[in-house]
Each structure stands twice: as structure tokens, then as C-alpha cells.
Amino acid sequence: MPVTEVALLRLKEQEPSATVKSGLLDAAKEQSAWSKYSVHFLRQVEDPVFVYLLGGWDSVAEHLGDWITSEPNQRLLAQLKDDLDIEWVFHLDIHPSDPRIPLNAPILGISRYFVEPSKKAAFDSAFKAGVPHLGENTAPFTYGGGWRLDKAGEDEEFVLFSGWNNVEDHLGFAESDVFKAFEGIKSAEIKHIRLVNWD
Numbered sequence: 001m002p003v004t005e006v007a008l009l010r011l012k013e014q015e016p017s018a019t020v021k022s023g024l025l026d027a028a029k030e031q032s033a034w035s036k037y038s039v040h041f042l043r044q045v046e047d048p049v050f051v052y053l054l055g056g057w058d059s060v061a062e063h064l065g066d067w068i069t070s071e072p073n074q075r076l077l078a079q080l081k082d083d084l085d086i087e088w089v090f091h092l093d094i095h096p097s098d099p100r101i102p103l104n105a106p107i108l109g110i111s112r113y114f115v116e117p118s119k120k121a122a123f124d125s126a127f128k129a130g131v132p133h134l135g136e137n138t139a140p141f142t143y144g145g146g147w148r149l150d151k152a153g154e155d156e157e158f159v160l161f162s163g164w165n166n167v168e169d170h171l172g173f174a175e176s177d178v179f180k181a182f183e184g185i186k187s188a189e190i191k192h193i194r195l196v197n198w199d
Contacts, residue, residue: 002037003060003149004094004101006110006159007053008087014049020083021198024051027076031055034067037096040103042193045167051084052110052193054103056096060149063091092146092159100144103195105163109170112189114155119184120147123158126182137173138162155186167192 011020028039037056044050057063067073094101102108115123127145134143141163148157164170174190 001093002056002058002095002097003063003091004096004098004146005053005055005057005063005089005091007055007089009051009053010085010087011049011051012083012085016083016198020080023076023080023083025198027073027080028053030072030076031067034070034072035062041196041198042103042108043196045107045192045194050087050191051196054101057091060091088152090152090157091149093149094144094146098144100142101161102138102141102143102163105141105165106194107164107167107170108193108195109160109162109164110191110193111160111162111174113158113160113182113185114187115158115184116186117154117156120156123156123182123184127158130182133176134162134173137169137176138164141165164192 013020016024024041028041032039032055035055035057039053039055042052042054044052057067113123143160143162145158145160148159151157162170170190170192
């Protein structure tokens, strides 16, 4: 089953040098050639030292078993080790080519919802019921979400990508009654990112 990779990188300098940008572009090209899926970098609005990588794989095993230990990946990691840290990497049950992830939006919200395992079905139902309202608020941009496949703890994690004109619109929706109807959320992390082009 194709999956979406989400990785969080922390730059050691606020603004990456031309060498670092070149290294990241090389890494994206190598990974894309290996996986056959596009790789995108997005910078966090709240703290631009954080860069999100979105990529795709035919399976989690292909990523972790084949690519991570491969010579190209190890070489690229060695080149970038003094310039950035990898905070975390996980995978979502979203197809990497899913057009609902609005990479073209001025602001892309990335919301991580930590859900009690026993409330996963209830959350799904509440999310599906709230989807029309979400679409009304994000229009003309889209949204798409999925469950984390490689959990870090007991909780389930649902990650939602949503397009917005600005951060304030998203935060306003997060305070709405529609959002509060989602069941089983123990905690949430909401950040905002923008696509970057380092070519």
C-alpha cells in the first residue's frame, strides 16, 4: 500500500546556505528517483528552522528497509549532518499522489490529533460529519488526512493537511463548534507550513 512519509528537519541556521539548499535538493532528487514519488519541502511559519519533508513510498518497508540503509541515503545524510537534525519521521495511510493535500495554498495547516484508541471510530465519524463545514472554510483550497501507521505510543494519531489563505482563518476554525465536535481528542498540535522552492 503506498504511503506518505512526513519528516521534520531542524536547520541549525535560521537561513540555510546555498550549500545546504543544494544538499537538500540533491537528497530530494535521489529519494524521488528511488521511490518514484515527488518530494516536497515546506517551512514552518511559527519557527522557520523547522522544515517538513513530504514524500511517498510503495510501503513503509521500502522506505525503512531499502532506502534508509542505502548508499545514496547514507551519503546524503553524512553531507547534511552538520547542518540539520532529523526530529522525527513517520508514515500516513494517504496515497502520496493524493490531490487533496493542498501544496499550492498560501498556508498549509498540518494538524496532529492524538486520539484515544477506543475513540478512533467515533473520531472518524465526527470528522466525516464535519468535512462539509471544513470544506466551506478552506475553499477554494482542499484538505486531506490520514492515520499514522507507525505509532509512537498508545494513542492513535490522525494528521490533517488543510489549505488556508492565512493562519488566522485556520485558528478561527480550530475554535469553532464544528471542530469541538470531534470526539476522543486527547491533545492536538497545529502548525502552519509553506512550500519552498530552493532551485
